[in-house]
Amino acid sequence: MSTFSILNASNVSQTDSLEDSGNWTAVTQFTQPGWQIALWAITYSFIVITSIVGNVTIIWIILAHRRMRTATNYFIVNLALSDLLMSTFNTIFNFIYASHNVWYFGEEFCRFQNWFPITAMFVSIYSMTAVAAERYVAIIHPFKPRLSAGSTRVIIGIIWLVAFGLAFPQCFYAEITTDNGTTKCIVVWPDDVGSNTDQGGKATYHIAVIMLIYLLPLMVMFVAYSIIGITLWSNAVPGNHLNRVRYEHQVNAKKKFVKTMVVVVIIFAVCWLPYHIYFILGSFKEDIYQQKYIQQVYLAIFLLAMSSTMYNPIIYCCLNQRFRSGFKLAFRWCPCIKATEKDKLKLTSPSLYQTTHRKSRTTSFNTEAQLNEKEKTSFTLTQNGSLRCCHCTDFYYLYQNTMSFSY
Template sequence: RYMAIVHPFQPRLSAPSTKAVIAGIWLVALALASPQCFYSTITVDQGATKCVVAWPNDNGGKMLLLYHLVVFVLIYFLPLLVMFMAYSVIGLTLWKRAVPRQQAHGANLRHLQAKKKFVKAMVLVVLTFAICWLPYHLYFILGSFQKDIYYHKFIQQVYLALFWLAMSSTMYNPIIYCCLNHRFRSGFRLAFRCCPWVTPTEEDRLELTHTASLSRRVNRCHTKETLFMTADMTHSEATNGQVGSPQDGEPAVP
């Protein structure tokens, strides 16, 4: 979203770059999960079989606390910071864009309303991520300080509730977009048109057709711009090769 709105004409990631980014994400995820894989062990406590992580030479639970703090920073704090900064720049970019003068009468109000809805959606998405994931991380960080909480009667139910709350964070994003964006509503109606209670209208089809057409026009403009830049660079290199500085031992051209 950041690149599409703030830098719409910059080249997108190439296929090798995209694969490298995906591979990097998987490597970080595997590195974060590997300690639990290596140090997990099965124990029997009061007739109950449990899988626990036994850290080697963990004096006072420092290794456990350090691990949970690293996980907290890498998969909660940094993503939250990146989302906040990216959405802030997106919001400022959209807010500065003015409506063309030939459409400035009735379009100004619609443009302002669309901006407000977009800002609301961004704020809700960031808050949803923060609220859903914070209790999950606090559960493990607090457990690193005071392991007695893991022996409370209903701690398993508490953990499952926090786990499901964290995993459900992305589930709310489509609901937020559907409530605040008419294009998403049109897309949902067309996607679920097989349901008997969902009836897409012609306006929904036109809305999505217009969006797809606009996206193709932007891509064509970017392709033309890239071709023009390549042709200009090729012409410049050819010109420099013909009228460049003289080589050693050659007379200068007057």
């Protein structure tokens, strides 16, 4: 029995070889009527096509429009790329393997299939974590320097390198075996040799990977977005009317983006939870792989996990005006979709508010330069007897509004 394979049907595929005779083999062999395989194939194909089209469009929207090239959006590109590669190189091949219980694709691709899915999932969830961390710093600590393009590339590179290292054991121990004339792609851990147990290093690796690519980043994002939410939704806005309007515009934009990313994270967590539970149970209780309908269960769980690769573009399109305009531009050739000049301006030009604010900010700076020394340093006496600068609050909101925010 092979060990944990994050997106590998080998855990399921060997169940029919556990017994070579008797009625048990008859009820656990992975044979399906043609119509069932056709339905599964149509469903999986829909997910793959939707994922590829949606994620390619997201990458194009961000990279083809300078206005969209922010640190946060580069992490979204990384997330879209990992989802795109997952649906392209993993979903189809593992569906074929799980459906037919035969590995058709050779030893090298067997190693690749045991290595790349963990890599892609690690990149996906840590790209979301990077977005949460970047938003946390920008909103909770607005005076700290923002991530530069170079720093963003370094973080993305580190994410991929760590992902490669984490997935390497799966690749190293993957091999092709023959079972009753049928080719299998499995992961044979050292403690599997001459042992009928499924404990040891592979179970430890299984739990460690789930902690690193699921539980830990979800906990970090939960804490980050909780603090961000409390800050944004409970923050009072003192100051004059002009400052209040400016600040509320910034806060509303940030709220919309945070809501979008929270939905992305929740859907990711829900889609992958059954899959992780399935393999955790299988690590300690192998007989679940011997049940009569386990193939159908696996295909359904695998389908739910893979569907996570197609939801993000839909979420961005529904909840974000800029991405929605980008989708209109990308599919303007479709008769039912009309892209306007306004949609193009949303991706290439500053918003009307930011243009107006830039002009008003320039005017305010010119006016401030003409103020006398007494007005610049005016203070008021508070009720507790301390001095408060009349311009400190205004400066804080002015700084907040100079922060570029294009979501």
